[in-house]
Amino acid sequence: MALRAGGAAGRPALLLPLLLLPLLASLAAGAANGGSAEAAEAPGWRGEPGLNATVSTEVEFGVCTVTCGIGIREVLLTSGCPGTEAKCIVRVEECRGPVDCGWGTPISEGLACVKMPCIYIPPENRFKYVWKMLVLNKTAHILPNDSAIMEVCRDTHSVTFQCETQENGNIIASVKYTVYAKTEMQTKKSRRTETGQSRRTTTDAILVFCLATGIIVTVGVIFAVIFMILHWAAVKAIWKSKSGQDNQDKKLANKRSLCNME
Template identity: 55%
Template sequence: MRARGADWLAKLLLALGWLLLVGLQASQAANVTVVQESGVVREAENESEVDEEAENYSDVPENETPAEPEEEVQNKTVVKEVEFGMCTVTCGVGIREVILTNGCPGGESKCIVRVEECRGPVDCGWGKPISENLNSVRLSCVHISPENRFKYLWKLLKSDQQPVILSNDSAVLDIQRELHPMAFECDTLDNNEIVASIKFTVYTTSELQMRRTIRPDTDAVLVFVLTIGVIICIFVIFVLIFIIINWTAVKSFWGAKASATEIHSELSSVKYKDSTSLDQSPTDMPGHEDEALSEWNE
């Protein structure tokens, strides 16, 4: 009996252990399924969100582009317009301003961007000295700052001869006056290229004094002529203004004058007719001679 009881007890314990093992396996399987289901749900939600974003993106027209910041758009839309100022010289080398007419900072209508070099014809003709007195004269070549950027070639000009190259290579030349006038020429070179050429005449002391005495007379005549011309122009302007302001009175005056002229012309014509009729002889009257002849024949 005891053996049978022990066997039954062992079988019962084995059955309980098997049931416990089966229950544990079932619970683990349930947990795994729950985890898997939650993962599937999250993946489904992500896929739905992606689909919604794709639909929203597809609703945007193709010709529209993503919005850009306003500053970048303004910088891209502003078209900068540039114009150039007048060159400081009409020949040789000078400078000019580069002016921005659109896109200036602060809403200004125009602003200077930079200053650049400008060039004109090489030959500058005859120039005037920087300064002069009765003993010496100072001449200057055509150049812009910086002065040492260019090379200068001074030459003494002689008629029917080759020019004499001087040793001075600076932009300024000091000359003492001689007993006869002299002519000088200066070539301004940039990278061994002549960019400007100017000539000077250095007069003698007596010639300079003579020119200084003659110049005031010519200046006085020029000033007198200009003054008379300005006065005449002002008078004409005032007359025109008076006529415009008093146009009705002027019109009536000229009308009365024209009518008086017409009456006078008519009277003169009537007097002329009367005088011609009195001066005319009877023989000049047509038909009288023929009538007399016909009566005589009868």
């Protein structure tokens, strides 16, 4: 009987913690959810490590790496940075400019072939690339190439290509290239060669003229110095006679001025 009484009396003591466990668990979960919601709704909260979540922060955006198409920029924090830093980078994000990027510059351009890139940021397989051949007064011809870089060889006539970078069916960048014909490239190359040769010829002529003039002037000065050294007595006599003549002229002028005054 004593054992039964003791067991019956001990059951409420054992059941009480078991009943309280679910209640405590629900309260803990609610507190955790409430704390996270408050932290998420806090105006200055940031998830990055090292930043003070209790201090309200200000964000400043850096300059975009491109003026058209898609690029990247830095997001800077102007307050709440760790240590004594005035600004710190929070993250790097995408930035976009006007879709039309005009005429691009090929990666490589030779007399036979040309490599042309589309506009994108890594990873390049994230986007879809549509290459078109533009024909005057006609509908653009879509090419089967769908890569970010296309290589074409020159034909007998010039061709204009356009690459559209698409994301989720929307065009985010567009760039055009002109691939000149072989004959035009050869003509341009010959013109550049002729222009370079003519510039070199003109520069060489100017240098030769300056050098010859400098040599002539230097030789003349040397001969003049040598002549003065060899005929120093005669030069001295001529100088004295000239000085004496000047003195006489001054005396005569003074006498004439005195006579006029009298």
